[in-house]
Amino acid sequence: MEKIPVLRMGPLLLITIQVDMHDKLALQLQDDVTHRITEHGSTGVLIDISSLEIVDSFIGRMLANIAAMSRVLGADTVVVGMQPAVAITLVELGMSLPGVRTALSVEAGMELLLGTVAEDANGTDNERSEA
Amino acid sequence: MNDLAEILAENTESIRKQWIAEMSKGVERADLISKAELEEQSREILDAIVIGVKTSGPTNTGAAGWDAARELLRQISASRARQGFSTIEVATFVLSLKQPVFNQIRTAFKSDQDRTFTAIWAATELLDRLALITTESFMTTREELISRQQQELLELSTPVVKLWDGILALPIIGTLDSSRTQVVMESLLQTVVATNSKYAIIDITGVPTVDTLVAQHLLKTITAARLMGAECIISGVRPQIAQTIVHLGINLEDVTTKAKLSDAFALALDRSGRKVVNKSAAPASSLANLVTKRER
Amino acid sequence: MNVLKRETQPLKNSSDVVLARQKVRQWAIELHFSLVDQTKLVTAASELARNALDHGQGGAMSVEVVSNGSKNGLRLIFEDQGPGIPDIGLALKDGYTSGSGMGLGLGGSKRLVNEFDIQSEVGRGTTVTVIRWK
Numbered sequence: 001m002e003k004i005p006v007l008r009m010g011p012l013l014l015i016t017i018q019v020d021m022h023d024k025l026a027l028q029l030q031d032d033v034t035h036r037i038t039e040h041g042s043t044g045v046l047i048d049i050s051s052l053e054i055v056d057s058f059i060g061r062m063l064a065n066i067a068a069m070s071r072v073l074g075a076d077t078v079v080v081g082m083q084p085a086v087a088i089t090l091v092e093l094g095m096s097l098p099g100v101r102t103a104l105s106v107e108a109g110m111e112l113l114l115g116t117v118a119e120d121a122n123g124t125d126n127e128r129s130e131a
Numbered sequence: 132m133n134d135l136a137e138i139l140a141e142n143t144e145s146i147r148k149q150w151i152a153e154m155s156k157g158v159e160r161a162d163l164i165s166k167a168e169l170e171e172q173s174r175e176i177l178d179a180i181v182i183g184v185k186t187s188g189p190t191n192t193g194a195a196g197w198d199a200a201r202e203l204l205r206q207i208s209a210s211r212a213r214q215g216f217s218t219i220e221v222a223t224f225v226l227s228l229k230q231p232v233f234n235q236i237r238t239a240f241k242s243d244q245d246r247t248f249t250a251i252w253a254a255t256e257l258l259d260r261l262a263l264i265t266t267e268s269f270m271t272t273r274e275e276l277i278s279r280q281q282q283e284l285l286e287l288s289t290p291v292v293k294l295w296d297g298i299l300a301l302p303i304i305g306t307l308d309s310s311r312t313q314v315v316m317e318s319l320l321q322t323v324v325a326t327n328s329k330y331a332i333i334d335i336t337g338v339p340t341v342d343t344l345v346a347q348h349l350l351k352t353i354t355a356a357r358l359m360g361a362e363c364i365i366s367g368v369r370p371q372i373a374q375t376i377v378h379l380g381i382n383l384e385d386v387t388t389k390a391k392l393s394d395a396f397a398l399a400l401d402r403s404g405r406k407v408v409n410k411s412a413a414p415a416s417s418l419a420n421l422v423t424k425r426e427r
Numbered sequence: 428m429n430v431l432k433r434e435t436q437p438l439k440n441s442s443d444v445v446l447a448r449q450k451v452r453q454w455a456i457e458l459h460f461s462l463v464d465q466t467k468l469v470t471a472a473s474e475l476a477r478n479a480l481d482h483g484q485g486g487a488m489s490v491e492v493v494s495n496g497s498k499n500g501l502r503l504i505f506e507d508q509g510p511g512i513p514d515i516g517l518a519l520k521d522g523y524t525s526g527s528g529m530g531l532g533l534g535g536s537k538r539l540v541n542e543f544d545i546q547s548e549v550g551r552g553t554t555v556t557v558i559r560w561k
Contacts, residue, residue: 020445020449021445022441022442022445023441023444023477024441053452053466053469054448054466054469054470054473056473056474056477056532057474057532057535058473058477084463085462085463085466086466088463088466088467089463089466089467089470089539092467092535092538092539093470093474093535093538093539094534094535094538
């Protein structure tokens with residue numbers, strides 16, 4: 001069965017979702033991420049959804065779950081690249097994905113995660129209060 | 132009705148001249164249409180009406196013999212609509228044909244009341260029907276025009292402006308209903324992606340009222356932008372709006388709001404790690420040096 | 428209402444849900460729906476197909492091109508012979524933003540379409556019909 005690849009980049013895990021996911025694949029991904037965070041001691045997870053043309057409530061919940069699970073394991077999650085049509089539809093659907101931080105691009109997402117990592121010592125988290 | 136057909140065919144030019152005279156008495160609109168154009172159109176229509184009456188009779192305006200006349204009236208009314216004539220002016224155009232035609236009938240039948248009445252009745256029915264066809268066509272064109280203008284207005288009235296690298300401004304003028312919100316959201320979000328802008332200032336100075344519905348629409352837009360990774364700042368909040376928001380119990384806790392666009396811009400600059408500095412005062416200091424040197 | 432074209436997609440497993448989404452997308456593109464409208468319709472289809480599978484124990488989706496005289500639209504019908512929904516009013520309420528709730532996705536889907544109808548009988552099954560007009 002195909003898996004969604006989880007790449008390691010230093011302290012971060014990078015996930016690019018390009019396929020139209022069916023449910024088993026989504027559950028597999030949640031499982032994978034939690035294991036990899038523990039394995040590498042990752043402090044950040046970047047999920048790139050710029051290729052996703054549909055995000056329904058199931059996928060939305062998956063993203064929220066990954067963010068929540070990662071936080072429990074000490075890692076921050078940022079979802080990047082959401083397409084405008086998807087954002088508009090999610091809002092209409094009633095999903096605002098609280099607890100899931102977002103950024104416009106992979107670059108912006110990495111800045112957020114790496115910046116936060118450096119700020120951990122200070123305990124400041126400006127972005128979180130904005131979101 | 133052969134009578135009518137004959138009268139029209141034999142007196143076309145005189146009827147037409149009287150018709151033009153009737154029209155100038157009423158509403159000629161020389162500002163919208165030239166005399167020459169009017170003469171040409173009246174000639175064409177009268178000829179088409181004569182053919183229609185001769186071929187299919189005065190009652191059956193749907194028949195093939197009337198095709199040319201109907202098409203002509205449709206074209207003329209469509210162009211009148213685009214030129215900006217009013218509905219009355221367009222209807223009068225056809226109806227003012229009655230007086231000349233009636234005059235002609237009276238002249239032709241003199242004291243024969245029966246023939247006169249029959250012919251006048253046929254003529255009035257015919258011209259009424261033609262006037263209705265013309266007016267209906269006119270209104271359809273007008274409605275299409277208005278609908279297209281509304282669409283253009285909707286798109287034009289939500290420009291997204293780039294204030295600086297990564298900072299957009301979206302001034303909203305007019306009421307924000309649900310269909311407008313859709314246009315605003317799509318326009319804003321697409322520009323956010325295209326310019327990779329993290330900050331969007333939504334200025335509502337031009338929004339007359341902010342009630343619960345409008346607030347919901349704004350919040351939808353803000354949430355959608357946030358989902359994509361962009362932050363919205365609302366600016367242009369007038370005092371009355373602030374009062375309404377509080378009175379209605381609208382919750383804007385998670386939203387940054389500013390009274391002035393300039394404040395919102397300053398905030399966005401600050402949040403994106405930028406600072407505005409004055410240029411150094413070099414020329415003035417060298418002049419001071421010059422003065423000091425001389426004094427020495 | 429006239430039905431101009433019709434196709435059915437069984438919903439027996441999660442791959443079928445993916446196929447259902449793709450089918451609706453194809454048809455929406457053929458009818459020249461805007462990108463946002465396409466996305467809304469396909470997302471609604473995904474929600475309802477998933478429901479039929481997860482809560483309705485499997486069923487089928489029909490896609491139809493319909494016309495009401497002045498405009499064309501896409502109609503989707505989701506049928507299952509599952510346990511049915513005892514309290515439709517409750518099911519349509521938003522339990523979604525928190526991520527909890529029964530996850531029926533009905534309330535949300537309703538907002539993504541122009542017309543929404545649900546018929547359900549406990550013990551017999553559920554039929555959800557939605558239409559998006561052009």
